[in-house]
Amino acid sequence: MKLKHGLISADSHVVLDKDAFKERMSASKWGEKIPQIIEATNSKGETGERWSVYASKGGRGFGEGFGVANCPAVMGDPFPTYPTRWEQVPRTAWDPLMRLHALDEDGVDAEVLFPNNPGGSFYQHKDPDFEMDAVRAYNDALSDWASASDRYLPLAGVPYLSGPEAMAREIERAVEGGHRGMNLNGRMPGGLPHLADPVWDPVWDVLQSLGVPVHFHGSSGLNISGTVMEWEGFSVRQNHSASTTPSAVTPGQIIPHLIFSGITERFPNLKVVFAEAGIGGLNYVLAACDHEWETRHLWTEGITSRPSDTVRRQMYANFWFEDGGIQLRENIGINNIMWESDFPHVASFHPNSWLAVERVLEGVSVEDRKKLLYENAIKVYKLDVTNLAEWDTPKWQKHEPLPGGALGSMVHA
Numbered sequence: 001m002k003l004k005h006g007l008i009s010a011d012s013h014v015v016l017d018k019d020a021f022k023e024r025m026s027a028s029k030w031g032e033k034i035p036q037i038i039e040a041t042n043s044k045g046e047t048g049e050r051w052s053v054y055a056s057k058g059g060r061g062f063g064e065g066f067g068v069a070n071c072p073a074v075m076g077d078p079f080p081t082y083p084t085r086w087e088q089v090p091r092t093a094w095d096p097l098m099r100l101h102a103l104d105e106d107g108v109d110a111e112v113l114f115p116n117n118p119g120g121s122f123y124q125h126k127d128p129d130f131e132m133d134a135v136r137a138y139n140d141a142l143s144d145w146a147s148a149s150d151r152y153l154p155l156a157g158v159p160y161l162s163g164p165e166a167m168a169r170e171i172e173r174a175v176e177g178g179h180r181g182m183n184l185n186g187r188m189p190g191g192l193p194h195l196a197d198p199v200w201d202p203v204w205d206v207l208q209s210l211g212v213p214v215h216f217h218g219s220s221g222l223n224i225s226g227t228v229m230e231w232e233g234f235s236v237r238q239n240h241s242a243s244t245t246p247s248a249v250t251p252g253q254i255i256p257h258l259i260f261s262g263i264t265e266r267f268p269n270l271k272v273v274f275a276e277a278g279i280g281g282l283n284y285v286l287a288a289c290d291h292e293w294e295t296r297h298l299w300t301e302g303i304t305s306r307p308s309d310t311v312r313r314q315m316y317a318n319f320w321f322e323d324g325g326i327q328l329r330e331n332i333g334i335n336n337i338m339w340e341s342d343f344p345h346v347a348s349f350h351p352n353s354w355l356a357v358e359r360v361l362e363g364v365s366v367e368d369r370k371k372l373l374y375e376n377a378i379k380v381y382k383l384d385v386t387n388l389a390e391w392d393t394p395k396w397q398k399h400e401p402l403p404g405g406a407l408g409s410m411v412h413a
Helices: 027-033 098-105 126-150 164-177 198-210 235-259 284-293 307-314 325-326 353-360 366-378
Strands: 008-015 035-042 048-053 111-112 151-155 214-217 274-276 315-319 337-339
Touching: 008 284, 008 315, 027 098, 027 126, 048 307, 098 126, 111 214, 111 353, 126 151, 126 214, 164 198, 198 214, 235 274, 235 284, 235 307, 235 353, 284 307, 315 366, 325 353, 337 366
Parallel strands: 008 111, 111 151, 214 274, 274 315, 315 337
Antiparallel strands: 035 048
């Protein structure tokens, strides 16, 4: 891979072709249960299309991210607009070769790929055989993206219902296919052991052995927004904003379990990435975990490393709009922070990501910028950048505002 722009997204979202699962799952075995686009009617009586998984006829309908594709960043004005039929989805969202043009337009070199509609987890249907086949189809589709361009860094889904050994084998298979890590729920699906249970050690072991990170994205299945009373008076967009902002506490719920259960002691080279949860909350987590470790003398119970040292040794978090969090970067660890775009979701600044980068990193030194914008990601994901020496002195270019997206929309206030 060559560095052209000096910016790598550690959190973007893949949009798979509408036939991605049909082409990779047995029609005779699964029939209509295969994830596919179907005709649908929403609560207002409007018709459109949405994804159906396991022959689901109900669900949340379409629009506002719950239909054929969650890709408002490439839909144009008025912003945000969501496609209600597949034919409306721009190829720059789902075609890996065309999407490279969208990355270049935004000045982004590479992107870590998290799931999009219909998702990368299929345990909800309580059918281990189906989950395995669907997860394999998902991972294989993403392997094709990695084959199309080394600028795509996919993350594997895992078959929870088949157990930790099967999960470990699928991680190995996916990494062989070009995946750069795995995406995991912070709350294991119903009935399965807690995240901190040693039963999951085969998963941590294979990740450590392969040198690829585990990722916890957004609320990571913790239903954080459900802990606060929901209000019926919200619009769809207001409700989305109110329910996603609490993701900032995700690291605070997961990090103590990873450390105080002894997972990070048993697997000191396991890498952990928190995406779309911000970095500001990490400062409290570091202080709180150190406080508990000190006052309760947890080194007497096998937790020999100070928690803040463990976090700086093994854990990473992403930013994209938090200037306040960046001001505290040394406390978190300048080597532990990566930039993310969230492309093509509504929170993305595409095609004006650099305008946001310049605002957030105002006053930040060149050396720190290099680490935040590309060097840390290169190390975490072990990227082979053939011209990295040319970027010892960064070649960032000035970017003028472009129309479209959250920052360039004519209706943006």
